Amino acid sequence: MPETVLADTPASQAPVPRPKRTALLGGRVPMARLRDLALVPAIVVIAIVGQIVNPVFLQADNLINVLQTMSEIALLVLAQTMILIVKKMDLSLESTMGLAPGIAAWFVVPAAGHGLGFLSGGWAIPVTLAMGLLIGAVNALLIIRFGLNGFIVTLGMLIVVRGVLTGVSGGQTFFQLPESMLYLGTAQWLGMPVSIWVCLILFAVAIVVLGWTSFGRSLYAIGGNVEAAKAAGIRTDRVLWIVIVTGSLLAALAGLMLSGRLASVASAQGNGYIFTVFAAAVIGGISLNGGKGTMFGAFSGILLLFMIQNVLTLAGVPAQWIGALNGLIILVALTISRITGGKVQE
Template identity: 70%
Template structure:
């Protein structure tokens, strides 16, 4: 007769296996794959509508413009998707998006309000290092000290935003070193480098979450942390790793934006977290963990930016476009409730 401990471990493994599936326990993989491409028809419809609104919508220059401006924020969407899959939230990503390149600019540019104490060649490593540091701080507070992740990252958002305002004096950093401009201005094979970076990282995310043991473990942790732990998964290490990777992606996204604009504004990233959550939610990523895919999140941010571009070409005032993301989140939540039978 099997021991009680053995029975409990087996049950934990079964529960964790169910939680690994993007669609949740008991859902057919085929239905999960259909949900991944649920926004594709909407993207096609918006593309057709955009072409009717303006003949330039599907032009090469406009499509590249959409993809390039989307690429920077899309890395935040990728980062938040990973965090949401493991059942956590990270609100501080938008501040890391601004602070990481801001610190690099502050330390490397001379004159004005820059210290100029480090060579410009270190700007990119500095940017990424700040992202890793913020992720480690979040991980220590959330995992090691067991603090509420929502409150921790909300506090971190405020702290990081204040730090950027403080080191910049509320001004914009200009005259960035060439290393910070490269990814935002260079083109590879006729396409902006930032788009290639976005495509490569999302491809890695799709493969990692959908086809590896690591990805299955993330879904297990987000679906049922206790069951995942019983199945032998080091849940603390998984959550810590995801928080660090998410902050690193946010820093890289901020670097892409700073390179394209050739500056780092004191308000860089402010409010972008709302767009990030909108894209993740309409892309099918659950707010309760263990649900959603990287491809779905990508279609979510692509759809948002296409809609915004169509409205801009149609002459809709920017202040009305700002109300779009919140409305889309509410509609997506209602539709998710209706179609899945359970809330996000």
């Protein structure tokens, strides 16, 4: 029997059911499961354990130190989360974190600091961000325009970028950085390092954008089903370009923050960070299959990992064992987070 349509409601204008707002803070998981808050009990437990292990743990100086050392890699987590939501991934973020400030240092640092010194210090930040944009644009071009596999493209880019940094630095560390490169790592606002403020502000913006804007909804739509997203009128290629390039830009900014805190740019800066980035994202509920997860969950994941690392350090665990224990904790936390989320990761 043909479908009956009311006379005053033309078929072409029949109301389309709107998707329900399904999660706390703009996520895509049912409220009843409270997926966004799944790691909060674990964070509270670690805080209590840390205070028992060493009374220094909950002191303001220690907590600020944890947040500051976390802030740089947290920006990589933010970037990777956006990219994972659209069902892509970027392995080159860690090397971008090194090369972008490395090229800037190479241009502005005098010969005594292993640089060329032909640009003034004021160019450091623009050059750093421009390098991030360039790397992201090349990645996006190869992935979107040429349809190449994102994993292979960004793996190749990681190797290329890491090699370029080693080449321009000669395997040495750039130092005598200009004030412009030190600011984000050394300055304070209201008694707290600028890097922490930058991290918190960017995550807050990301939570709002992903949860409460049409652009954020388009990311989830693309990650869920790109063909359906196209059919719905979403300009998928443009959204993917924005996400991939923004991710590299955030990695460059993270590199600037790390370089400022350390007052140097090492030839190996960022190496190995990508493993922690993926661990934090997945523990925080970000699906590798795209279309699921929230920025609040991702932030909780990286915070939990750094709190655990700090507790182990305060407990006097030998540095040689911290890596292995971190890996074990990641597996345990991932299992627990999946149980509390009510679903095992596919």
